[in-house]
Amino acid sequence: MTGKKLESVLIIGNGPIVIGQAAEFDYAGTQACKAMREEGVRSILVNSNPATIMTDDGVADVTYIEPLTVEVLTRIIERERPDAILPTLGGQTGLNLGMELSEAGILKKYDVEMLGSSVETIRFAEDREAFKKLLEDLDEPTPLSRIVENWDDAILAKELIGLPAVIRPAYTLGGSGGGVARTDEDYAAIVRSGLDASPINQVLVEQSLLGWKELEYEVMRDGNDTCITICNMENLDPMGVHTGDSIVVAPSQTLTDREYQMLRNSAFKIIRALGIKGGCNVQFALAPRSLVEDEELVPPRSLPQYHVIEVNPRVSRSSALASKATGYPIARVAAKIALGRDLHEIENAVTQRTTAAFEPALDYTVVKIPRWPFDKFATGDRQLGTQMKATGEVMAIARTFEEALQKAIRSLEVGGRSALWERTSWLDEPYLQATDERIWALLSALRHHLNSTELSARTGIDPWFLDRLGRIVSMERVLLSSDLTPILLREAKRLGFADVDIASLAGKLPEQIRNMRLDWDVRPVYKMVDTCAAEFDAVTPYFYSTYDDENEAIPEMNERMLVLGSGPIRIGQGIEFDYCSVRAAQALRAAGVDAVMANSNPETVSTDFDTSDRLYFEPLDEEGIRDLLDNEANGDRAPASIVQFGGQTAINMAGPLHRAALPIAGSSAATIDLAEDRGLFGEILNRLDIPQPPGTIATDLEEALQAGDVIGYPVLVRPSYVLGGRAMEIVQNANEMVTFFTAALEAGVDAGTNNVLIDKFLEGPEVEVDAVCDGEIVLIPGIMEHVERAGVHSGDSVAVYPPQSLEQPQIDSIVDYTTRMALELGVKGLMNVQFVIAEEADPHGTGVFVIEVNPRSSRTVPFISKVTNIPLVNLAVNIMLGKTLTEQGFSGGLHPSMNLVAIKAPVFSMNKLTNVDTFLGPEMKSTGEVMGIDKSFAPAMRKALIASSMNILPKTPFLLSISNQTKSEATSLIRYLHESGSPLFATEGTAGLITALGIPVTIISKRLDDADKNVVELIKDGAVGAVINTLEGGRTEVRRDGFFIRRAATEMRIPCFTSLDTARVAVQAIDEDPEGSYSVLPISAYRSEDYD
């Protein structure tokens, strides 16, 4: 070890989940805290995201859930006086904050050391010009490029470099605002948006390397200058698609040893020159074979040309993937290096007999496929490019590429699409665009149109990968035409074919294939991920299935339970469920029961081999789970499965598990089915005399129209059993019913149901509770009131604890209904209920109606657990293990309210997704969340707004474009804005209203062809600081009209409120607390009301 001993370190988290920054940093931060503890260093953690494991009690020594701003961090540094900060584990957010703290002189003032990367290093890697200069000095090749800071530069750059050219904005997440320009028009548009997106208004215009191979190296270096490669990875998609949006394979498959070493040497040269102590990611482009062949003067033993594309001097998404792909815990080791340890002084946690100074050897192939949100954003631009669009990813491990790929496809959970899925339009001609559907399109092209050589020529994808896809397609043909034999079935399984696919090719039922397999003893074996290709006996129980001879995952004899994880992060199913899965594993272990974890997401804490007693990295589908349960059963009874914590993914397994007579812990499959079955559930509520909005089920349009007439518009239309309010709409009239019923039916059929729910839409405040029930009593830790009225998806709503406007009788109804429903349904474990407080009359006179019940963990569980300090997941797990709430020291009913206010605010990634409308509605759109907590409402709201980038400055000019329906309601807000000193701009109709109120307003044209000054120009000029744009209920012309306003606001990153409710609280929060006199305290201090 070198340097002085550090006593305390401030770790900066990455904030909310957004596209480009997902759960991988929760994994990194959690590992870092663990490493600090092992090294006897006090860890102080700050993150605004309550849904993370890292912000849980006991992970760091001191935890702040506060906005990630320089001001907040400065106050934490003043209070805690850490010896150092570690910004390299908090993604780009952490790195940027570290830079800002340094530049603001805060680090110097408080004598705080920067660990991991120095300020100079970060600047080198982030400032394109400095970086390019450094690489030139190192004699490392980079593409032709030029820094551009204005339009004149841009013209010069185009002359120098030519088109196509890549535009990369400086200091942005996931390359946002960049792109590839092929035409002059593209070029102008992308350069402009890139300059806007960059906080320093700088973009790099770069020679396009479209079609080159793309490779990544994850390397580490310690203070003693020892350098190691953890993993190299090869992108199936050649250059041109963001690596976060590429299918990635580890290790590289098509590089010779000399090529592999050439790039490794380059990566080492760079990490040394940058002086990084910790992890670093280097991305390369390698000339494809066509270029090599064209080169006539290639001397023998020469190597292909390459370029260094990007360097990230920090832990990244790729390093999380590399950690899971190899078993090497990069973040943990990086944290220890930051504290002054050298690699050879750090134990290899996997083998526990070697050190961290080695390079992992893989004896399997890993495939990562990104998970994109286009199932929810049907209008979004699906084309993949330099702007990352995926929200999450899956990883699969197997002994061959084909098997790993097909397992990864199974893990994606995209509407049940297996590798066989294809669009009918692809049958006429091959579809070769790089979109989220590319892998299916490639298989389809091989099936119907092209051989691998032709396909390679047209896509730039290395033929090796396409030959492998060709082997899958050949096997499909064999399965279509031959009778199944044990040999054929085993060959198909060795190529990764799922039972369901073999069944559909062989004209059988999946269950028949399964039985055949078991009869013929064609079963997967489970092999260990051990960092060393079996060279040493490893102790880490991290397994993957594959069709080979020897099984290494012999079940332990201890009592154990399986926790089903939540799969890839997607809109509607985020990191909250990973939090719950991890807590469940911890609770099991605390109770002396072995936790077996199954998940397919490489970003998460749940797939850290330290989290459970045994980890299966597997697709979370019926085949994957039943196979691993068979293995765990070992001929005896399978352990019980916990399906409550992994979101819809896990709960959907309840039925298949039950049908296979496999035990489920907690609420039974019958209970789960009861809550999801609209008809049965309605009957129960009637019997319990609990009000719900009148509703029915329709299976065809005629029924739907009839239902609309009987119930009376507006009605809420949605398919049953789908996630995050997908295809859910508020329908105002019969015309809209025709459109939206059809959409809902389609979405439902994709998910395996043709039941569409049609309910009376009740307008009013929405309220949500999480409850835990042991079969005898029901505990409600707290009630959360939504700022937005019903109609905005609960996941996109601002939620406030404790409720600010409910009256006691309403609270009593909520508690009473929740309690009785939980008991009647037979809930054992968690339940989430959503209510609406409506004007409508109801038998109990409180206006409380039940709108949704889910017998599982919800996305608010981490939030409410952290705020109330009631460990909901632990209570639920202990109930499953047979312990009552009373035995756990809790009583039933509503837990006494804490003397604080906590607010959960949604965060969106709209600036990453072009053509997606940002208005809030019944379908969920947010990707992440933040929390603001304080002793009272205004400062808590202020912090929630700051943390979710919705904060507005006092007296900021507002642009208003208000729909007719909401105009009367808007008047009070308009007056309020005026009185608080905000200048107002408005579109024609709204301006009329404002003028009528006697308030000065500037009229702005909505017509985009109005060259003079239209709304979009106004926003782009930065003339307004916030936008309020409400819309008519339906998907009418008005929506399309306001679309450009909303997109412009998103691209300018100014708050755009589409709900008057949100706008009102945001304005009030500023007004009541203009100085921002919020507290900055550890989460525990708020809970104990220790405000000093």
Next chain:
Amino acid sequence: MNLANVNDLERSALLVLSDGRSFGGLARGIGSRVTGEVVFSTSMTGYQEALTDPSFAGQILTMTFPLQGNYGITDEADESERVQVEGFVVRELTDLPSHGSSVMSLNEYLTNNNILAMTGVDTRSLTRHLRSSGVLMGTITTDENLEEALFRLGSAPDYAAADHVKSVSAPLLYEFNKKDFAPGDPILGEGNNPHVVVLDLGVKQNIMRLLQSRGCRVTVVPHITLPTDILSLRPDGVLLSPGPGDPELLGDVTRSVTELVGKIPMLGICLGHQVLAKVFGAKTYKMKFGHRGANHPVIDTVSGKVHITSQNHGFAVDPDGLGADMQVTQVHLNDDSVEAMSHVTEPIFTLQYHSEASPGPNDTEFVFNEFVQFMSERM
């Protein structure tokens, strides 16, 4: 892949180990039976370099990385004139290689070189077995059952008892001067070309290439070359090469090298290192399953610096008995085995690992610079 072909044309094969354990798979390459010591390598790249490494003579090599043959065979990756392994065992051997400089598939290459290989083997299971049993004699067979193969294996000569160096060393002296190799920068400047004599115990071409690219003139001599004959070539330095087998069998070579001590700078690599260890009084021993791979960490006992190295050896130096004038300077991080030695007064140093890499990391290529520097100081 056409499955019908797999069943009709592919021959099944059996790998039988001397302890009776067997593994099934399909035969590839050519031939019906081969016998040798079964060893595993964890290197994820570089199958062609490994196959042609003379240190694998007498051995059946299994690669722990499951997919072999992905980038085919290139004209540039041979480390000797022929494939040196007895047999080759993999999980999957692809017939569909993809690389701009590939000239044939791995299977064609094995066939051309008369090598019997096996595919479809659970190589991880095999590796796990070898790591606990230690390396074993084994045989790949295509026309015997387990009992027959085991019986035959019982009378096969043991790997460690055979002098494999004899079969891989150059029969005659030659000058190494590959025209096809782009020369690097002679580190001593133009016209300053140290003459290195390589004592060939099973040398890899990359050693010569790296010397040549540093401006050296390279003469390769057979392992039985007498010290007087070596000195009469007027070399500026002698490199004792890597090679296969038990160093205890190399009594003649050890005696020759003893006579060179004090007369000339020497660098010993792998088997060459073991020979020099014996010259200075140490003994060698057979390791349980050796070090074979591209990820071996060695630590410099003085600077504390760690290098990741390429290794391929089944015997190691026991430092007990090593004279005080020969010091251990680097050890393996995992098992503390001797990785490098340096003479206190003479310009003699040794490496257990392969600083010439190929395959593997070339982090320690600087050793060749040091060797050239040593020689220049004496010129």
